[in-house]
Amino acid sequence: MTTIQVHNTLTGKKELFVPVNGNRVLMYACGPTVYDMSHLGHARMTLVYDVIQRYLRFSGYDVTYVRNITDVDDKIINRAKSLGISPEQVAREYTYTFWHDMHCLNIQPPDFEPKATEFIELMIQFTKELIEKGHAYESRGDVYFDVASFKEYGKLGKKTLEDLLVGAREQVKSQDDLADRKRNQVDFALWKSAREGELGWSSPWGAGRPGWHLECSTMTKHVLGETIDIHAGGEDLVFPHHENEIAQSEALHGKPMAKYWLHNSFVQVNSEKMSKSEGNFTTIQNLLGRFSADTIRIFALQTHYRHPIEFSMESLTAAKTALGRLLRAAAYATPAEQSNGAGATAGEAVLKQNAQQITRATAESLDPVNDDLTKQFRKTFTDAMDNDFNTAIATSQLFFLSDKIFVETDENRRRGYATVLVQYARLLGLTLSDTRKQVDDATTKQIVDLVLELRNIARTKKDYETSDLIRKRLADAGLNVMDTGGNTTWEQA
RNA sequence: GGCGGCAUAGCCAAGUGGUAAGGCAGAGGUCUGCAAAACCUCUAUCCCCCAGUUCGAAUCUGGGUGCCGCCUCCA
Numbered sequence A: 001m002t003t004i005q006v007h008n009t010l011t012g013k014k015e016l017f018v019p020v021n022g023n024r025v026l027m028y029a030c031g032p033t034v035y036d037m038s039h040l041g042h043a044r045m046t047l048v049y050d051v052i053q054r055y056l057r058f059s060g061y062d063v064t065y066v067r068n069i070t071d072v073d074d075k076i077i078n079r080a081k082s083l084g085i086s087p088e089q090v091a092r093e094y095t096y097t098f099w100h101d102m103h104c105l106n107i108q109p110p111d112f113e114p115k116a117t118e119f120i121e122l123m124i125q126f127t128k129e130l131i132e133k134g135h136a137y138e139s140r141g142d143v144y145f146d147v148a149s150f151k152e153y154g155k156l157g158k159k160t161l162e163d164l165l166v167g168a169r170e171q172v173k174s175q176d177d178l179a180d181r182k183r184n185q186v187d188f189a190l191w192k193s194a195r196e197g198e199l200g201w202s203s204p205w206g207a208g209r210p211g212w213h214l215e216c217s218t219m220t221k222h223v224l225g226e227t228i229d230i231h232a233g234g235e236d237l238v239f240p241h242h243e244n245e246i247a248q249s250e251a252l253h254g255k256p257m258a259k260y261w262l263h264n265s266f267v268q269v270n271s272e273k274m275s276k277s278e279g280n281f282t283t284i285q286n287l288l289g290r291f292s293a294d295t296i297r298i299f300a301l302q303t304h305y306r307h308p309i310e311f312s313m314e315s316l317t318a319a320k321t322a323l324g325r326l327l328r329a330a331a332y333a334t335p336a337e338q339s340n341g342a343g344a345t346a347g348e349a350v351l352k353q354n355a356q357q358i359t360r361a362t363a364e365s366l367d368p369v370n371d372d373l374t375k376q377f378r379k380t381f382t383d384a385m386d387n388d389f390n391t392a393i394a395t396s397q398l399f400f401l402s403d404k405i406f407v408e409t410d411e412n413r414r415r416g417y418a419t420v421l422v423q424y425a426r427l428l429g430l431t432l433s434d435t436r437k438q439v440d441d442a443t444t445k446q447i448v449d450l451v452l453e454l455r456n457i458a459r460t461k462k463d464y465e466t467s468d469l470i471r472k473r474l475a476d477a478g479l480n481v482m483d484t485g486g487n488t489t490w491e492q493a
Numbered sequence B: 001g002g003c004g005g006c007a008u009a010g011c012c013a014a015g016u017g018g019u020a021a022g023g024c025a026g027a028g029g030u031c032u033g034c035a036a037a038a039c040c041u042c043u044a045u046c047c048c049c050c051a052g053u054u055c056g057a058a059u060c061u062g063g064g065u066g067c068c069g070c071c072u073c074c075a
Helices: A040-058 A074-083 A087-104 A116-132 A161-170 A212-224 A235-253 A284-288 A293-301 A313-330 A346-355 A372-386 A391-407 A411-427 A441-460 A464-476
Strands: A005-008 A013-016 A024-029 A062-067 A136-139 A142-145 A188-193 A208-210 A228-234 A258-264 A267-269 A479-484 A487-492
Touching: A005 A258, A024 A040, A024 A212, A040 A062, A040 A228, A040 A258, A040 A267, A040 A284, A040 A293, A040 A411, A062 A212, A074 A087, A087 A284, A116 A136, A116 A142, A116 A188, A116 A208, A116 A212, A116 A235, A142 A235, A188 A212, A188 A235, A208 A212, A212 A228, A212 A235, A228 A235, A235 A258, A284 A293, A293 A313, A293 A391, A313 A391, A313 A411, A372 A391, A372 A411, A391 A411, A441 A464, A441 A479, A441 A487, A464 A479
Parallel strands: A024 A062, A024 A228, A228 A258
Antiparallel strands: A005 A013, A136 A142, A142 A188, A188 A208, A479 A487
16 A cells, blocks of 8 residues: 655655554645635645545545634734724635635545634643743743744754844844844744734733644644644745744654645746735636636646646646547546436535545456556556656546547447546546536527527518527527517516 | 755646656648538657766756745745
């Protein structure tokens, strides 16, 4: 079972994946701060770890996947101020939009999705213990982590305390109004005191709120444990976020926080990071209006997760065209394999699909053909995924199999190949449900207008047989056609 | 300034010692009343530059150039 290699940011190397505790895999990914709409960069992050946890389950591991929601943060507070509503309302609203986006993208829900606000008491406890152990100190209502007290600080971000201090000196140090509260420039907040009328919870140090890094340390500890297998997030979280989590957790527990640290690279626009602050982002909802979830997924998975993706409408359109070939190939599968389960709700369909998902152990027995071709396909696919989740190669294999499907003349064999295609596409979270014939409202209106135009041509020619047929058929379809004063209008019956 | 990463066809993008995956675009063909779509076939003598190691390098080493990220909120 231990054939998976993962790139570990901690060591900077690819390593054989061996869980800490037998077959159990405890995995935590840093989720969103819910203060605004999610963009393609967030989609990539959730997509990548969605596929990784799917693949670990496929590989037979007993995975517990946790993705948190940060619902208390300066950005939320600022957003609430500018909107004139409470921070709780902001957090709830954007939690809903996040869930909606994730659902649309066919991201499997995590096993647990803790929110920071649910762990305030435990965060206070965590901070108390750090103070008791001499790793943190109070300063005028704030509590800071004493970086100098944790000698391994910087091991994830490959920085030394000296470098950081020099760097801090180079920076606009004078603008840090907290400088005189901290023992050391690089110390970071575990607890921030609240100003008058600001969001806050009571604590031994007065009203305040937790620092950003603390929530992940606390939730990881209490939802999963003191040492977990995989801790993941975007590349920008390596330092300081994950570095600080390590400092807090390992200073307190005296053991590694996570065995493997995984980080995905960014989505770029014109070679620059897509981000809120750059203003060069495209929201998921905006994208979903123009491209299917499968298209966005193919687009993201065609690049290895540790490499930047260059985003452009052209690339996304290319992915859409490419997906079309996969959809046509998948259409040769049996309806049961291909459909989402007729009559089921979207949620039921997803749960059903997940339940039917193949595993490494069942893949061969569930392969209806199991000839040299599918054996080769399965091996190349899993070899690629075993190699630090190389979805680019795995995806290319879907195209390889599609080509074989198109040239196969034996119907049974072709149906079998298509079934295997669908099985493995689902492993990557692709539904391959055929959206090519879904027509939007604007197009529907144009079509009705076209039909009425043709009907009016018939009426002009006094071909009432045809025009009446059209009216009847439209009525059967639920549309009433009305001729009044030389005008023809229509509405829903 | 410190640390880390990247440079592969028109574009996107795998490959990290054995002689360049895949996708898009492009060309030719099949099909077709026309058109479109679809399918089939083809498309980098070579991987930013220079030097080195090696029987052999896009892949390793050294140097150079360009770009990006982190060090402040960030997936």
